[in-house]
Amino acid sequence: MLPEMSILRPFLSRIVRKGCLTVIAPDGSRETFGEVAPGYPDVTLRFTSRRGMRRILLDPRLGAAEAFMDGEMELVQGDIMDLIGLIRMNTPWDRGAKLKDKGWFGRRADGLKTRLGSINRRRRSRANVKHHYDIGNDLYRLFLDDDMQYSCAYWPRENMTLEEAQAAKKAHIAAKLALAPGQRILDIGCGWGGMAITLAQLEAVEVLGITLSEEQLVLARERAAAAGVADRVTFELIDYRDLAAREAGRFDRIVSVGMFEHVGATNFETFFRAAANLMTADGVMLLHTIGRFGRPGATDAFTRKYIFPGGYIPALSETLAASEKSRLIATDIETLRLHYALTLRQWYARTLAHESEIVQMMGDRFFRMWCFYLAGATAAFEYGGMGNYQIQFARNRHALPLTRDYMAAAEADYLRLVSRSSFGPSPG
Structure with a gap:
């Protein structure tokens, strides 16, 4: 012994x-x-x-x-x-295998902590965003792609670079929005502005991007000006709930990428009610979110404490059930099973490559925490119960073409545009 x-x-x-x-x-x-x-x-x-x-x-x-x-x-x-x-x-x-680290009581306690921790009233939402996204744009520049896309990329073929896969993601999403000149578009959780700016470069549309991150807001505005689209792309520091009270029925299209995970389980119905109120009668929304395979669960203690306080990864059943209350029609659903795992491995490799800069910037403990976060997330998408969903919603069954053919045609055109080396804003 x-x-x-x-x-x-x-x-x-x-x-x-x-x-x-x-x-x-x-x-x-x-x-x-x-x-x-x-x-x-x-x-x-x-x-x-x-x-x-x-x-x-x-x-x-x-x-x-x-x-x-x-x-x-x-x-x-x-x-x-x-x-x-x-x-x-x-x-x-x-x-069907499980890491049986907790009994029934422990799992129920985690579920309760997740629900209570993700109530996310306005002040709490801002504090949660600040915890993760306002730790410095310089950190994110070191491991993200050139356009600073901090969400699952799209890998339609092997041996793509991270930059190519993120460009493919933007083209893939833009095609599902069924864009047309003159549309007004809302980007909920706009990050550093890459998606909003790209949409305005693909079509003659007006885009409003909203965020709760002050650091993201400043850089997004700088990037829109540098890209020459500041007259059609604006950014605002505002909660989606407050915007819904102010801009009812204004937007033809809504896109939200990687934000729904921060809404909190108790606010899912509020989110979809706000989205439905913000859309025109013929409005369309594309929701890109991390999702949980199988039934609802809980956020693990490490993620709650260190990475995404107030966050919760929804099951598809939870997402759709919440949307039904606002009479939104789920017109298209795509499950991205391994795309985020490929993305995370790229982020992890770039993080390791910039160890000295990150340690100097944030300290040894933070560097090890970040590596643990990226490694744990990768494993969850490769072998755990995590994936990504892209869900297209419409308020009117006549708002979109009858078949999906329009998506492939638009995606091919958009991909040629976003793949040009001179296309899109630099991250500053």
Whole structure:
């Protein structure tokens, strides 16, 4: 019996069956779990304290993250992407496997915390956005594409660059909006303005982008001016709920990319009611969101605490049920199963490549936290229960063509435009 290793042996021996995980305890003792298997990582980690081992036993996800962030768990062979991937590969969602780290009561408690934490009244929504998005544009420049698209890219073919895949995403979404000259478009959660500016460059439309991030707002306005579309593209710091009270029935099209995850489960119906009120009678909306396969769940403690406070990844059933209350018609639904995993691996590689700059800017602990976040998200999209949904909504069944052919035709045209090296604004 190895006294220190006994802390984690029951947990790890149950989880790791394929692939190898070698654990070195603070006293120097070591034990290997699992067995060599093709395609599975071989990882060695070392604990510098017994506390780090106990943290994982008490809460595997949050405990492992904080032990890694605080230097109590170090990777000797492989990296944090390999470690989390190994655990997820042994507990794949689509085979019914589960990381049984909590009992019934723990899962119910997580669900309650998620609901209470995602009530997201206006002041709380601004604070949550500030926590993640106002930590500095310079950080995001280091790992995002040239257009600073901080959402799932679209990979219609192999060997694409991140820039090409993000351009393809914008063309894919623009095609689903059925754009036409003179339309008024709303971008809810506009980020650094790339989507709004691109839409105005593709068609003679007017776009309003809204955000709760002050840092994003400043840069988005600068980019619109640099791209020469500031006369047709404007940005505003405003909550979608306040805009709905002010601009009822104004917009022909609404696009929202990567924002719905921050709305909060208790506000889904409010979001769709606001969107329906903002649209014209023939309005169309394209919602691009991370989604949960299967039934509703809860946000894990690490994500709630460090990454996206107030956030919640919805199941498709929750999203559609909430939209039905506002009589929105789901006219098209596409499930992107692995596209975000490909995107996240690109972000992770770029993060590692800029380690020294990020550490100098944000500190060692932040760098390790960010790596854990990206690695955990990647594993969730490769083996866990996460994917992306693009849902097209309309208020009127006659608002769109009868078949989907118009999407492919428009996408081909738009892709040629957005793929030009001179097209689109620089990130500043």
